Amino acid sequence: MEKSIGQVRKMIEENKKTASLTNVVEKVIPKTLFVIAVISILTTLGILVTLLSETVAFFKEISFIEFFTGTVLKPLGQNAQFGVLPLLTGTLISSAIAMVVAIPIGLMTAVYLSEYASEKVRKVVKPILEILAGIPTIVYGFFALTFVTPILRSLIPSLEPTNILSPGIVMGIMIIPMVASLSEDALGAVPNSMREGALALGATKLEVTWKVIVPAAISGIVASFVLAISRAIGETMIVTIASGSSKNFTFDITQSMQTMTAYIVEVTGGDAPAGSTLYYSLYAVAMTLFVFTLVMNLIAQYISRKFREEY
Amino acid sequence: MKGMKRMAVMTKVKKNFVSPANIGTLEPAQKSKKVAFQTKELNLWYGEDHALKNINLDIFENEVTAIIGPSGCGKSTFIKTLNRMVELIPVVKISGDILYREKSILNKSYKVEDLRTRVGMVFQKPNPFPKSIYENIAYGPKIHGIRNKKILDEIVEKSLRGAAIWDEVKDRLHENAYGLSGGQQQRICIARCLAIEPDVILMDEPTSALDPISTLKIEELVQELKKDFSIIIVTHNMQQAARISDKTAFFLNGEVIEFDATDKIFSTPSDKRTEDYITGRFG
Amino acid sequence: MKGMKRMAVMTKVKKNFVSPANIGTLEPAQKSKKVAFQTKELNLWYGEDHALKNINLDIFENEVTAIIGPSGCGKSTFIKTLNRMVELIPVVKISGDILYREKSILNKSYKVEDLRTRVGMVFQKPNPFPKSIYENIAYGPKIHGIRNKKILDEIVEKSLRGAAIWDEVKDRLHENAYGLSGGQQQRICIARCLAIEPDVILMDEPTSALDPISTLKIEELVQELKKDFSIIIVTHNMQQAARISDKTAFFLNGEVIEFDATDKIFSTPSDKRTEDYITGRFG
Amino acid sequence: GGSDDADETEGNENSSTGNETPTEEVADEGLEGSVVIDGSGTVYPFMAKMAENYMTNEQEGVSVEVGRAGTSAGFKKFLVDQGGTDFNDASRQIKDEEQATADELGIEVQEIKVALDGLTFVINPENDWAKELTKDELIKIFLDSEGIKNWSDVRPDFPNEPISKMGPNENHGTYEFFWEKILEEQDLDADTNLQQEYSILVDLVSKDKNAIAFFGYGYYENNKDKLQAVQVDFGNGPVEPNLDTIGESEDFAYSPFTRPVFTYLNVNMAKEKPQVLDFAIYAVENAQTVAAETGFAPLTDDEVKASLDALNALK
């Protein structure tokens, strides 16, 4: 490097004097990024404010009790009634059906992939499940209405052409990949030494999985279920398309029911004169929906944090 | 029969290192013992990697057999072959044979679950299940079909006593096993193993993750267990091998270099490499 | 001035181990050298963990200073304090002072970026950026505002020549640096460091991840670089320290036990523990 | 009729010259900009077709967008401070409150009747007993107060099977019309299966022998293969709903169940944006043809003329 040493040095020193821009950038960037990060909080606040302001207006006209205990939802026409129970039952029943499909199948899929499948099978199956998870819900809605419903109706003649069963099932199928991949993560996080410990006692793979691995991963698995329920509760297009819009207060899954989300679509896409109770009801329902899913998400986070496996 | 088995020991290992003479020093009492495991020309590959080479060993019942050797020499691989835990690794290929009580265990008709109820295993890192102490011990009996609560209670107590930990945990049987110290956890794992009443217990460096006091307790326990079980223990700790084992096998690069009474190995090893290893010159 | 600095060396380290006498053996030539770093009562904690204890060292320019000591003794911590890289770890607390060319670098007004352009660093594991070789070398000049393509080209060539790797890579300057061997990568890292023409180069076990041939090349390079740079090198390899350094500091448990001319340390260490360490009795 | 042809040729003339001489004074030549329409889903097919024709045949430079938020929601968008949509389609007349809002905001609203729709009662093709019903019977079936549950409650000789009653839900102007004008605001049988989507109703009826549903004629016309329409006796013998009986050709024989559908024009917008008025005029001129294509009965020539006069007055 002979005597060239010092040239670059000099240039660097030179530049340093004019490098005030770097200093400014260095000061501005963290603040800018902070503002950006705060946008996510503003989004939540925005949702809350949007929903709350109109919800408050709603509860000025309809009492809290009437809304949450009313079994009749008749937002239009003669003597309108705003009981949210039909929507709640619709939502809960469709989610329950979805979970009946998604939990066992998703969990079994997870167990298969995590405990039984060879690396090769896993490599093929997982991307396919990812595709399944990536299909737009509108496509599933179409599928529920034009494929699943006719099949179900040939099996259950009393089934209405729009019913909560078919979208419930399809929603379940849609959620399978989510349950499967989150549960598989939880199962995969159980250390191999647990499997070895159990196998060394002469346990079969099933006994290892069912009595050791699944219990050990249970918090992650349950968290995946809760997230899946939350997803089902918030799902919109499948039920909108395939479950019709009857505001029945019923537990008969062969009937058409409306979910909270489908109600929102119906009201926003339909007759909702601003300032009318109907219009406000949209926000009250959305608020209920938001609180529901928020609670579910918080529960899921709580479970997976609190009961983080200790092995 | 006994004679034959003794003759078989190591005959295939490179002749110049181990000769039948090495075995001549076995004490008379041991001559009447039954052979638990007998490996015949056992070879094992992890894919291309030849991890066990022509292993011919006889392991006797109601003895403590120590396996020593430098890291990577195949000790764990060897004892995991004895209860076929190696099979969990997909790339493993095995040739040769292993007889357990004279039956080939590599035979597909020998159910691996059956083998493992006879041949228990304790691992390097304590690995209790994330369940209560009670459930940890009762797990084995339960999967093998014992449902009776009273019998289970008895088994749990007996096993915990057997693993010399009953007094420490009897008041907290229903607490999570992960609340215990490492040494206690390891004894829980031993108790869990005892609960299914195996004939043989394999131990893979059972004390390497433990503090000296816990180590001592487990060593004492091994001495105690020897009365009822055959024990095969892998250890890095030369002193430990010398203290607790009756026989010692020295492994190097997947081969058995020397297999003999522990006293003999540690006082007058036949092979230069055994001596080098024991005196800490390598490994 | 020079005298004063020499006197400061180690005076605070436990008196009975290191005395000013240890420094008496410095060759006359070195006496005229300027001090690069001077640490004063340097203490460093990782949270509660006291990692550096009362370090008082003078490090001279245009010398190779080796830092040796067993794992965890604080070698890396020490050299990372010299360019304030330790500050990246949030729990670190420092007391005492470090002067670089007579200015306190722990002073907030001493810009850390400025310090690091003067005090370059080469790490244990070669860590080129996942960019082309050219971009790796040009990185430093560029961030310091040198944009002129021709000048950059010159710097890149000069630095690669300086790191004795120009011939090996001149035809593939625009290939990813990760395509090189470990030893080549490490020399790229050295070249990258040379590109900003630091005064001092810190090296933290720069050869520990390399094969013997690459190690030799880097050792030769260090000898070469010494002409233009002050070099402080951490090494586990006693032979290496002996071969390439002018001075050696022996660290133990966060303290400097002995700091002296390398010849002296390796022939007649003053402290028993230095001797034990050098002869491989522990560590 | 004859005036139709005249209108069309006039329209064509406009478009052929329009591209060559884009002058600003001549309102309907070489227009640009957008026309925003929202409102009734029932009128949507009509208006969508109209808009498409306008954009392809008449004024390529104009973008007409048609929404289907529903009559009331549409009015909400229509009646905003600075002017919202340019047109609002409605399957009913503007309400007094809506008109009041318009007055308040200073929005001048022009009602334009565009076509006639016949409320059509449909049954399963296999239903061989209820092909003809009287007006009163139909009303009775849907009235809550009548308590009719089985077909035999309608006429004793009908099968003793439960009636599946269906219709569009409250979101639809069709429901409002049915409830206000036919049931005269009496309660609808609570068992009536109300649906948001017409496709569902079509499907329901086509698969249920005991079903009866009501909806706009257009939905029946497009699904004649799956459904049959009830012929209604208004006192002068059964009348089959079709474009002729709903409309003028057969003298409005179906008229008790016929309703006009509208679009409402924001006159302020029409004065501000030439393309809006141009489209309004185009829509009225072509209403009769497009109506027939989209399942509505056409207006009479007089009605068309009246509308045109009103619009031309705005020029």
Next chain:
Amino acid sequence: MKYFDSGQIQKKLGSRLLLNQVAKRLFFLATLVGLVVLVILIYRVFSDSLGWIDFEFLSNKLSTDPQKAGILGAISGTFWLMVVVAPVTFFLGVGTAIYLEEFAKKGRFQSFIQTNISNLAGVPSIVFGLLGLTVFVRGLGLGAVVLAGGLTMALLVLPIVVVSAQEAIRAVPQYLRDASYGMGATKWQTIKNVVLPAAIPGILTGIILALSRAIGETAPLVVLGIPALLIPLPEGIFDKFTVMPLQIYYWTIDAALVTEYANLAAASIVVLLFILFLMNSVAVFIRNKYQKRY
């Protein structure tokens, strides 16, 4: 005192092994359910769309006449939507991720933002629609234009981008940062020149996944009030637009009026799935190609 009778154990072993085999098959079948449904679903839409997807369909604008109708409008609407969503989510998502990973002090505030992001990820999309309607369409008076829809979608998919960008940034080894700091680089120089380039494949993968989510979303746009018939193509972010899922939605519900609309819906689904498939392939390609370069 033996509790175990080896004969007994042997006897039970048979049924235990059988159960294990049965379970294994069952689990396998369960895994197949998802795959079978996928196959059926794809087969269905393909067979319904047969004969309907051609150059005309792809290049024609919307029409009420099924023979003339095409989805060029919906495709370009989707394109313009992405023109808004991609930079906005990139900017917001990566910015948030950098803040959380590189600048935020571990503590209450950081975990508050983190929790908030996981919660946002779980908020039903329709609620985002209401937010967009209230804030962008009405509040800012944008109307149902591309920009309003894009901003709504951007907020909806923001958590996906933030989380994947965080993971990508976290995966950049500390030694690369050290190397840069060791050269006297400032924090931002290090992030800009070393961390982000190394994390960019992961970030891109996340963005593509987020975009594919945004492309498929219907519910929020239904709420925003996108016109059902919009023939002219959008030419900028202040134009009205429609997108493929909405087109599918309207064609599906209007199939009662015009039977062929069902085929158009199926055809659009095929096109939509094809685009999503392409995007996912690109994501997988990036993931495989640039994974673990250091």
